[in-house]
Amino acid sequence: MDTRHRTQAGALLAQCADEDSCTVVSCEVCLKEIPADSIKITDVQDYVQYFCGLDCLEVWQRQAGNPL
Numbered sequence: 001m002d003t004r005h006r007t008q009a010g011a012l013l014a015q016c017a018d019e020d021s022c023t024v025v026s027c028e029v030c031l032k033e034i035p036a037d038s039i040k041i042t043d044v045q046d047y048v049q050y051f052c053g054l055d056c057l058e059v060w061q062r063q064a065g066n067p068l
Contacts, residue, residue, distance in 0.1 A: 025051050027056035031056070034060065036065075039064035045057065
């Protein structure tokens with residue numbers, strides 16, 4: 001079973017830790033600032049993953065009622 005994270009289009013998501021220029025925002029800030037009702041917007045999911053991290057992306061998706 002492939003457990004890697006993917007975009008809605010099926011592309012693999014890189015972890016922020018793998019990139020030199022990525023600055024991670026605290027998950028608490030992300031959850032407060034990014035509305036859960038924007039879950040269906042692919043760019044928003046990519047933003048959460050990139051700037052907030054994969055763990056926060058999972059929490060954000062669960063809060064929006066859209067588990068991985």
